[in-house]
Every structure is written in C-alpha cells, then in structure tokens.
Amino acid sequence: MNNNRFLGLAYLSPFIIGLLVFTAIPFVASFYLSFTKYSLMSPSKWVGLENYIDLFTNDRTFRKSLSVTLIYVFITVPLKLAFALFIAVILNYRLKMINFFRTAYYVPSILGGSIAIAVLWRYIFAHEGLVNMVLSAVGMEPVNWFGDPTNALFTITLLRCWQFGSAMVIFLAALQSVDKSLYEAARIDGAGPWHIFRYITLPLITPVIFFNLIMQTVQAFQEFNGPYIITQGGPLKSTYLLPLYIYEKAFKSFDMGYASAIAWVLFVIIMILTLIAFWSSKKWVYYAGDKRS
Amino acid sequence: MVATTEMNAAAPRELDDFQLRQQRQQKFNAVIRYTVLTLVGLIMLYPLVWLVGASFKTNSEIFASPGFWPSKPTLDGYIKGWETSTPYTFGRFFWNTFLIILPKTIGTAISCTAVAYGFARFDFPGKKILFATLIATLLLPNVVTRIPQYLLFRDIGWLDSFLPLWVPSALAGDAFFVFMLVQFLRAIPRDMEEAARVDGANTFQTLIFIVVPLLKPAIISVCLFQFMWTMNDFLGPLIYISSVDKYPISLALKLSIDTTEAFEWNRILAMSVLAITPALVVFFLAQKYFIEGISAGGVKG
Numbered sequence: 001m002n003n004n005r006f007l008g009l010a011y012l013s014p015f016i017i018g019l020l021v022f023t024a025i026p027f028v029a030s031f032y033l034s035f036t037k038y039s040l041m042s043p044s045k046w047v048g049l050e051n052y053i054d055l056f057t058n059d060r061t062f063r064k065s066l067s068v069t070l071i072y073v074f075i076t077v078p079l080k081l082a083f084a085l086f087i088a089v090i091l092n093y094r095l096k097m098i099n100f101f102r103t104a105y106y107v108p109s110i111l112g113g114s115i116a117i118a119v120l121w122r123y124i125f126a127h128e129g130l131v132n133m134v135l136s137a138v139g140m141e142p143v144n145w146f147g148d149p150t151n152a153l154f155t156i157t158l159l160r161c162w163q164f165g166s167a168m169v170i171f172l173a174a175l176q177s178v179d180k181s182l183y184e185a186a187r188i189d190g191a192g193p194w195h196i197f198r199y200i201t202l203p204l205i206t207p208v209i210f211f212n213l214i215m216q217t218v219q220a221f222q223e224f225n226g227p228y229i230i231t232q233g234g235p236l237k238s239t240y241l242l243p244l245y246i247y248e249k250a251f252k253s254f255d256m257g258y259a260s261a262i263a264w265v266l267f268v269i270i271m272i273l274t275l276i277a278f279w280s281s282k283k284w285v286y287y288a289g290d291k292r293s
Numbered sequence: 294m295v296a297t298t299e300m301n302a303a304a305p306r307e308l309d310d311f312q313l314r315q316q317r318q319q320k321f322n323a324v325i326r327y328t329v330l331t332l333v334g335l336i337m338l339y340p341l342v343w344l345v346g347a348s349f350k351t352n353s354e355i356f357a358s359p360g361f362w363p364s365k366p367t368l369d370g371y372i373k374g375w376e377t378s379t380p381y382t383f384g385r386f387f388w389n390t391f392l393i394i395l396p397k398t399i400g401t402a403i404s405c406t407a408v409a410y411g412f413a414r415f416d417f418p419g420k421k422i423l424f425a426t427l428i429a430t431l432l433l434p435n436v437v438t439r440i441p442q443y444l445l446f447r448d449i450g451w452l453d454s455f456l457p458l459w460v461p462s463a464l465a466g467d468a469f470f471v472f473m474l475v476q477f478l479r480a481i482p483r484d485m486e487e488a489a490r491v492d493g494a495n496t497f498q499t500l501i502f503i504v505v506p507l508l509k510p511a512i513i514s515v516c517l518f519q520f521m522w523t524m525n526d527f528l529g530p531l532i533y534i535s536s537v538d539k540y541p542i543s544l545a546l547k548l549s550i551d552t553t554e555a556f557e558w559n560r561i562l563a564m565s566v567l568a569i570t571p572a573l574v575v576f577f578l579a580q581k582y583f584i585e586g587i588s589a590g591g592v593k594g
Contacts, residue, residue, distance in 0.1 A: 007496055008415025012423065014404040015471065018464025023430055026441035033440060087333060090326050103580055104334045107341065110576045114525035115543040116565035119550060120344050123558065128356035130343055137359065166587050173588035214432065222434055225527050229547065243436055250440050251532055260440050267437045274432060
C-alpha cells in the first residue's frame with residue numbers, strides 16, 4: 001500500500017475530472033433545469049414546480065408512459081432473472097458440450113441493444129413473420145404481436161428476456177463458487193435436489209441475485225432501442241416507455257426543462273426502488289462474510 | 294460421463310439395485326437437461342440463423358417460409374443494401390463506426406487502468422468516498438445527466454462530432470470498467486510490485502512494467518466490452534451526430550428502415566447481418582475474456 005496521497009489522487013485524476021464535468025455538474029444542472037422552461041431558442045426561465053405539476057395533472061401521455069414503464073420493468077426483470085437462474089442451474093451440472101451451450105446462450109446478449117437485433121425482432125414478430133409461421137405450422141392461430149396494445153409491450157419483454165446471457169454468466173459464476181462439500185453433506189442427510197437448491201444454493205447466491213436485480217432494474221428503466229425501433233412507442237402508446245418520451249421532449253421538441261423534469265421523476269422512482277431493495281436486502285441477502293477470510 | 298464409464302469397467306457385476314436405480318435416474322435427468330438445453334439453444338440461435346438465411350432470400354420468399362435455406366439464393370440484398378439510399382455506401386458507415394470505436398476504446402483502457410491502479414494500490418484521504426461515488430455512478434441512470442451533457446457539448450461546439458462519444462470514456466466515464474479492473478487488481482498478489490519498488494522503480498514504472506502485463510487479460514476484457522457496447526450504441530450517436538456522412542452503422546440501419554421502400558426487406562436484413570458480423574467475430578475469437586470479465590465484474594467486492 002502506497003501512502004503518498006498526492007500520487008494516488010494523481011492516478012485518479014481522470015476519474016475525478018470526468019466525474020465532475022460529465023456526472024456531478026450535469027446531475028445538479030439537470031435538477032435545476034427541471035424547474036425551468038428552456039427551449040434552446042430563448043434563455044431558460046425559472047418556473048418553479050410548474051413542470052412537475054403539469055406532469056401529474058395535465059399530461060396524459062406522461063401518465064400512460066409511466067404506467068407502461070412500471071409494467072414493463074415489473075414483468076421483464078423478474079422473468080429475465082428467473083430464466084437466467086434456471087438456465088444457470090442447468091448449466092452448472094457437468095454436461096458435455098457445456099461450453100457450446102454457454103456460448104450459444106450468450107450470443108444474443110453480446111448483440112445487446114444493437115439496432116440490427118431490433119430490426120430482426122421487427123421481422124420475426126411481424127404479422128407474416130417467423131414466429132407466426134411457426135405457430136401456424138403447429139396449428140396455432142397467428143398472433144398480432146405489434147398491432148395489439150396488450151401484446152406489443154410483451155414482445156419487447158421477450159426480446160430482453162432472450163438476452164439473459166450476462167445475468168446468467170454472473171449466476172453461473174456464483175453457483176460454481178458454492179462449496180461442494182455442503183451439497184454432499186445435505187445429500188447424506190437425505191435432502192432431495194429441490195431441498196438442496198432451496199435451502200443451500202439459493203441462500204448462498206443471494207448476494208448475486210441482489211446484484212443482478214439492481215443492475216437489471218436500472219437497465220430496464222432505461223430501455224430505449226427496442227421500443228424506438230420495433231414499435232416506435234405504439235400502438236396507442238402501449239410501448240411508449242419514459243426514455244422515449246424524454247428523448248422526444250428533449251431532442252425533438254427541445255423542451256429541455258420539461259424533459260429534465262420527466263428524467264427526474266424516472267430517477268426518483270429508480271432511486272426509491274433501489275433503496276427499498278438495499279433496505280430489504282438486510283433481511284434476505286446472506287453474506288458468507290466470516291466463513292472465509 | 295467419463296467417471297461413470299470407468300466405474301462400469303472396474304466393477305460391472307457389483308452394481309446393486311440401488312446403484313442401478315440411481316444410474317437410471319441420472320440418465321433420465323441428463324436426458325431432460327439436454328432436451329431443455331437444446332430447446333432453449335434453438336430459441337436462442339434460430340432467430341440469428343434465420344436472419345442470415347433471410348438475407349440471401351428474395352423479398353417474396355422472406356415471409357413465405359420459416360426455413361433457413363433460401364430456394365433461390367441471391368446477393369441482391371447485399372448489393373443494393375450496400376449502396377444505401379444515401380450518397381455513401383455502407384462501407385462509409387463501417388469506417389465511421391471504426392473511427393468512433395478506436396479512440397474510445399484506447400481512451401477507456403488507459404484511463405480506467407490508471408484509475409483502478411489508484412484505487413487498488415494507494416491510500417489517501419477521501420478514497421472511500423470516491424470509491425462509493427464510483428459505485429453510485431454505476432447505479433446512476435444516464436437519463437438524468439444526458440440533457441445537461443448535451444447542452445454542455447453544444448456550448449463548446451462539439452455537436453455533430455465524435456468528441457462527445459470519445460471524451461467522457463477517456464476520462465474513465467464507464468464506471469463498470471474501473472470497478473471490474475479494481476476487482477481483478479485485488480486478486481493479483483503485490484509481491485512483484487513490491488520487488489520492483491525495492492529495485493527503485495517509481496509507481497508509474499511499476500504500473501507500466503509490472504501491473505499492466507499482469508492485468509492484460511482484464512484490460513483485454515475491458516476493450517472487448519467497450520468495442521461491443523460502442524458497436525451497439527445507438528442513443529449516443531442519435532443525439533450527437535446529425536450529418537449522414539458521420540453516421541455509424543447503428544444510425545445507418547435506422548435510416549435504411551425509414552427510407553427503404555416497402556417490400557425491400559432483404560436489403561435491411563442483409564445490412565443487419567453485416568452490422569452484427571464484427572461483434573460476432575470478435576466474440577467468438579475472444580469469448581473467454583467476455584465470460585471472465587462479466588463474472589469478475591458481477592461477483593461482489
């Protein structure tokens with residue numbers, strides 16, 4: 001450990017400068033902007049709480065967008081995490097071709113939010129698209145994936161669940177670090193696979209479940225590329241997530257103050273949910289802190 | 294699997310009922326696991342396989358059969374798609390993407406390594422607060438800072454240039470990478486660094502000649518992730534880049550959906566295939582770095 005305080009800070013200087021210029025100051029500025037009317041053409045004008053009052057009393061698009069966002073996050077995050085964990089558990093067994101499967105499952109995630117994948121999704125779920133062709137081949141009715149407001153959001157959810165790879169890799173790493181002797185001890189005591197999973201594996205990987213939960217939630221609240229490319233927020237604003245609304249307010253109609261207010265509402269929601277998660281984690285996250293040094 | 298075969302060979306007749314039942318159970322479980330894995334694998338990969346096949350189909354065939362193989366393979370989609378509806382070919386957009394990625398990745402690697410070294414190997418007042426801030430920025434949604442950042446770049450005249458995409462990353466703006474490198478550094482023993490210091494190397498020499506070589510796999514992971522993320526980034530260029538001659542692939546693809554007349558699907562699909570090819574090639578060449586990087590970044594620290 002080096003105790004030269006100047007040197008340590010010198011190595012950190014890019015981070016400190018970047019933090020100030022691109023995060024801290026913009027963070028404060030965005031809070032200030034949310035209390036102004038600012039359209040780039042004229043100087044910003046302080047309007048107090050007007051933007052926020054407008055949002056919650058007059059703006060029906062905002063309320064629609066907010067509820068769609070919450071529905072999207074509350075469906076996508078648990079579904080994606082459950083799926084990622086399920087696959088990670090299967091992949092944790094000694095199986096042949098395990099590396100092939102791991103790679104295959106990770107490929108969609110590596111392409112992540114790329115526009116090409118959004119384009120692909122658009123064609124796969126189109127009315128005459130791949131999914132409906134497969135459905136009719138097995139004798140099922142084709143589904144109106146994008147035209148129907150109740151299905152459109154779910155189609156975006158499916159896209160994000162398809163990209164469960166990075167959450168899965170993190171789960172897998174955690175599963176592999178679980179002490180094998182615990183499993184043997186439980187098996188000798190006559191525990192079945194479900195009991196072992198429920199009472200040994202699950203508690204031991206709660207820190208990683210917690211980590212994934214937070215990261216995926218923050219990410220899901222910022223979903224943009226999928227709905228922007230695939231459905232353009234429609235039909236009937238059923239996929240008009242808040243980031244789309246913020247983008248259009250800020251960079252289409254240059255209503256910077258109002259857009260900042262929406263961004264702050266989104267931020268406060270994420271913060272409250274994160275704080276709830278952190279607070280509740282004391283009750284369910286198990287840190288094996290004193291087991292190993 | 295290997296272990297069971299050996300056991301069978303060693304003591305074939307000594308298997309009692311219980312073991313037989315267990316073996317049957319295990320075989321049954323294995324069958325179920327493989328079935329699930331194969332089914333999921335098919336769902337994971339078939340859309341991509343279909344995309345490649347469809348890009349060689351004629352427009353009338355794309356929505357006619359769910360199969361991979363085109364009945365009359367054609368390069369039409371690639372040839373016409375490459376020309377684009379703009380004065381530029383798709384090659385121009387690939388070049389622009391490269392121009393964004395290269396400085397951004399180099400800047401990220403250098404700045405994040407230096408910052409991670411500072412965090413992992415030095416002690417100074419305020420370090421705990423700074424590290425907590427680093428973690429907090431991981432959780433801070435970009436959506437909050439985006440508008441003032443845009444105004445800042447507008448005021449210094451950087452709009453419609455690559456600078457807004459390069460500069461924040463060169464100042465260790467991607468907290469995830471710093472965090473990841475700190476995790477790796479914590480796992481590396483300090484003996485060699487201490488030996489170098491005893492031999493009279495200063496901290497910078499120690500960083501360059503001892504730490505960086507040891508940290509090489511992690512730095513490669515960082516570069517690969519930054520490559521992927523930049524390749525996939527859409528919102529950044531969408532906000533900052535306005536002239537078509539500076540468009541990266543992501544914006545060019547969006548443009549092609551907007552401007553291509555209906556029924557010219559194979560052009561869009563063909564360009565989508567080209568757009569994801571670099572990422573796929575890099576991923577398959579270096580998959581272990583991705584998996585290691587994700588695991589290291591994710592495990593609590």
